[in-house]
Amino acid sequence: MTYVDTAVGRGDLESDLAHSIPRRTLGYAEGDLASKRIVVGFGFWVFLISDIIMFSAFFAAYVVLVDNTAGGPNGRELFNLTSVALETGCLLTSSFACGVASIGARLRSNVWFHGAMAATFVLGAAFLTLEVRELGGLVAQGDGPTRSAFLSAFFALVGCHGLHISVGLLWLLTMVAQVYAKGYRADIMRRNLCFSLFWHALDIVWVALFTVVYLVGMRQ
Amino acid sequence: MSLSEAKNHLHPADTAPGDQRVDRLDIFEELKSYLLGLGLSILLTATAFFLSGTSLVWGPSIPVALIVLAIAQMGVHLVFFLHITTAPDSTNNVLALAFGVLIVVLILGGTVLIMATMNRNMAVSAGTMRMHLENGLGTRGVTARGVVAPAALEAIVPRVSGVVQSVDCDVKTKVKAGQTCAKFDAHRYEAVVAEKTAEVKSARALLEKREADLSKAKADLERREASPDRRPSARGATDKARAAFEKARNVVEAEKPKVGELESALQNAELNLGAANIVSPIDGIVVARNVRLGQTVAPGADTPLFVVAANSDVAQLQISLRASDVGQVRIGDKAVITVAAYPGREFSGEVSQILPVQPTGGTDLAASVIITAPNPDGLLEPGTPAMARIVTK
Numbered sequence: 001m002t003y004v005d006t007a008v009g010r011g012d013l014e015s016d017l018a019h020s021i022p023r024r025t026l027g028y029a030e031g032d033l034a035s036k037r038i039v040v041g042f043g044f045w046v047f048l049i050s051d052i053i054m055f056s057a058f059f060a061a062y063v064v065l066v067d068n069t070a071g072g073p074n075g076r077e078l079f080n081l082t083s084v085a086l087e088t089g090c091l092l093t094s095s096f097a098c099g100v101a102s103i104g105a106r107l108r109s110n111v112w113f114h115g116a117m118a119a120t121f122v123l124g125a126a127f128l129t130l131e132v133r134e135l136g137g138l139v140a141q142g143d144g145p146t147r148s149a150f151l152s153a154f155f156a157l158v159g160c161h162g163l164h165i166s167v168g169l170l171w172l173l174t175m176v177a178q179v180y181a182k183g184y185r186a187d188i189m190r191r192n193l194c195f196s197l198f199w200h201a202l203d204i205v206w207v208a209l210f211t212v213v214y215l216v217g218m219r220q
Numbered sequence: 221m222s223l224s225e226a227k228n229h230l231h232p233a234d235t236a237p238g239d240q241r242v243d244r245l246d247i248f249e250e251l252k253s254y255l256l257g258l259g260l261s262i263l264l265t266a267t268a269f270f271l272s273g274t275s276l277v278w279g280p281s282i283p284v285a286l287i288v289l290a291i292a293q294m295g296v297h298l299v300f301f302l303h304i305t306t307a308p309d310s311t312n313n314v315l316a317l318a319f320g321v322l323i324v325v326l327i328l329g330g331t332v333l334i335m336a337t338m339n340r341n342m343a344v345s346a347g348t349m350r351m352h353l354e355n356g357l358g359t360r361g362v363t364a365r366g367v368v369a370p371a372a373l374e375a376i377v378p379r380v381s382g383v384v385q386s387v388d389c390d391v392k393t394k395v396k397a398g399q400t401c402a403k404f405d406a407h408r409y410e411a412v413v414a415e416k417t418a419e420v421k422s423a424r425a426l427l428e429k430r431e432a433d434l435s436k437a438k439a440d441l442e443r444r445e446a447s448p449d450r451r452p453s454a455r456g457a458t459d460k461a462r463a464a465f466e467k468a469r470n471v472v473e474a475e476k477p478k479v480g481e482l483e484s485a486l487q488n489a490e491l492n493l494g495a496a497n498i499v500s501p502i503d504g505i506v507v508a509r510n511v512r513l514g515q516t517v518a519p520g521a522d523t524p525l526f527v528v529a530a531n532s533d534v535a536q537l538q539i540s541l542r543a544s545d546v547g548q549v550r551i552g553d554k555a556v557i558t559v560a561a562y563p564g565r566e567f568s569g570e571v572s573q574i575l576p577v578q579p580t581g582g583t584d585l586a587a588s589v590i591i592t593a594p595n596p597d598g599l600l601e602p603g604t605p606a607m608a609r610i611v612t613k
Contacts, residue, residue, distance in 0.1 A: 041236025045313055049320030056324040060331035085269055092261050099254040099301055102238070103247055197238045200301040204294050207265075211290035215272035216283045 037190050044194040048201045051164075055205050058160055059212060062153040066217070070148035075217030078143060080134070084214045087130045088206065091165075094123035095203040102196045108184050117176050120199070124169050131162050154213065161209055164202050171195050235309045237302055257300025264293040361609050362548055366539030366591075368559075368604045372532070374502050375524035376401065379495040380409070384515045389526060391509055392601070395500040401526055402498040402511055409493035416486035423479045430472045437465035504530040507603050529602040535595035537569065538588055539608050546587045548612040549574065555591045555610045559600065567600060569593025571610060 066075070097119040104112025135158065138144060138151070145155035175195050178188050268289045271282055298304045304313050382404030389401035444458040500506075508527035511517060517525065537557055541549065549571060557567040573590035591608055593600060600606070 037239075038236045041238060042312055042316070045237040046316050049316055052320055053323045053327065056327045060328050063328070063332055064335040081269065081273070088265055088269075092258065092265065095297070095301060096254055096258040099257075100251070103250050103254070106250075107247060193236060193238050197302065200238070200297060203301070204297045207290050207293045207297065211268060211286050215268055215286045218272055219279070219282055 037186070037193065040190045041193055041197070044197055048197060052201065052205065055157075055160065055208075058153070058157040059208065062157045062213065065149040065153040066220075068149035070150075072148040072151065073143055074150065074220065075154070075213070076220055078138060079214050079218055081214065081218060083130055083134055084210055087127050088210050090123045090127040090130070091203050091206050094120050094127065095200055097123060098196050098199045102192065105179070105184055105189060105192055113179065114176065117172060121169060121172050121176075124165060124172070124199075128162060128165050128169065131158065131165075135159065135162070157209065157213065161202070161205055164205070168195070168199055168202060171198070235303070235313070237304055237310075237313045239303060253300050253303070257296055260296045260300070261293055264289050264296065268293075361611050362541065362545040363607065363609045364539040364541055364545070364589075366537050366606055366608055368600045368602055368606055369536045369538045369590075372502075372530040373507070374500075374504070374528045374530060376498060376500065376526040376528065377524045378404075378498065378517045378519050378521070380404065380492050381516070381518035382406070382408070382496055384511055384513055384517060387509070387511060387513055389500070389506045389509065391506055391603070393506045395504060395506060395528060397500060397502050399500050400497050401500055401506070404496040404498070404517075406493055406496040409489065409496050412489040413486065413493050416482065416489045420479065420482045420486050423475070423482050427472070427475045427479050430468065430475050434465070434468040434472050437461065437468040441465040498525055500526070500528050502528055502530050504528045505601060531598060533594065533596050535567075535569075535593050535600035535602075536572075537591040537593065537600070537606055537608055539591065541587045541589055543587075546574070546576075549587075549589060549610055550612075553610050553612060555593075555608050557591065557593055557600070557606050557608050559604050559606045561601075561604065562599060565599075567593050567595070569608075 097116045101113050101116035101120060104110075104114075104116050107113075135155065143151055145152045172195065175188075175192055178191070182188055268286055271277065271285055271289070274282075277285070298317070304310055304317060306314065384402055385405045386403045387401070388403075389395060389399075393401075395401065441458070441461040441464075444454070444461045447454060447458075498511075505528065506526055507529045509525075510523045511525040537555075551571050551574060553571045555569045555571060557569055558565070559567075569591045570593075571589055572592040575588040575590070589610070591610070
């Protein structure tokens, strides 16, 4: 472990470590170290991959338990593909809008950034509303997570994704507030990078989810 | 954006995930990438939704196609939204992703494989499961094989000798009392009966004639005795008539037992003729057959022609227990009997007798146990191999 490893960006090096590191080491590090944006982005990327690994465990549980309906309804009887298609459309365009927002941020364009973020939020909230309505309807008709192992696994998987979306929506609001209050500062842009990574990753999880749970489920 | 951050942004060696290659900061290029990603995603999603509801494609291939489409769309998201590419500046991101994919494949593939194998190995037949549930998994038991023993046996032996002309019963044939099971060649007995019948007929005719003579002599004697003629010649005729009457009476008396003898001989011959038909004396089931067509049989042989087990409302199952199991079994223990002929059906009985047997060399069988089971439908047929599980306390 060297100073080089612990350094997370040149700005930090200059402020915190400059006095304790010989000039020569610093010069060497300056030429080779990744920028803070890259390190933060990579770190968050690793977190997202671990999150996806966690989702894969929920997927594995669902795939194993999908036939254990305990005499209750199976996916074919419960799922409404129109609603799922709407949800998919919302989340996909929301993901696209999030990408547009990151372009807007790079352009320092308030119109593009805030406009695209608003679209991201509205579409994400629409997705969440549809999902909550679907799950709430299932619980209301007695097909809640306690009905069968299949429904337990279904609620765990879909609910976990929905929870991620909810957290993402709150994060989105704080990003908008931070940009509004503090402008397009480097640290805030790093956070925004992480947010957009998070949002895109949730869309990837949803692709797996609507395929494995809904589309394949409808064929059984 | 501070100067240093801008410089960082142009770092030549690496790219943050989500960032486009920073040395060409072309907004329109980037927008084009997002639009392309959106377009491809919409195309793939629409295809997936169409496929899931279609019957145009061979059914079993659809889930596979859906998974392939999903993986393709994830790739589209990674490349066009997350900007994870194979370019050298994205190596770290790709490596992390590859590791993540490896773990995901291990978790998903391993789970499905292991759980599928366990599911297959856990499969328990419904009958076994019910037996476990009914007996209680915790109760102990002794299981042994045996044969359903008949309640009462009737041996059919020949009373006459003869050549077997037909065999109508076999092992497992259900018979009624009086039902013919085999027939001997009866010509000999028919001839005897005919001969005896003729003899009886002629003897009876002769007897009738003698009796007619007797009644004639009797009438003659009575007429002479009643006559008022007391002359010596008349008296002599009366004595003559009396002598004739007595002679006729003696002849009749001598003839009568002869007829009786002939009649009983005829009866005997008829019985023998009847005995040429081998019939079952009782309702039941044939458990043994020792006769075959064309065989000559004679009375007094050791082996009966047939053995018939009587029908009964109670079946007895005789099983042999190992020495190690005998100690656990008590009279009155409940037992569950199963036979191969009625799979899944269980007959309940209880231990009614325990008969110790001398252990013979080579076997460790120590006792015969009789299990008595109600058998109102006669399903537990004598001679059927059966399995008994004695529930021990």
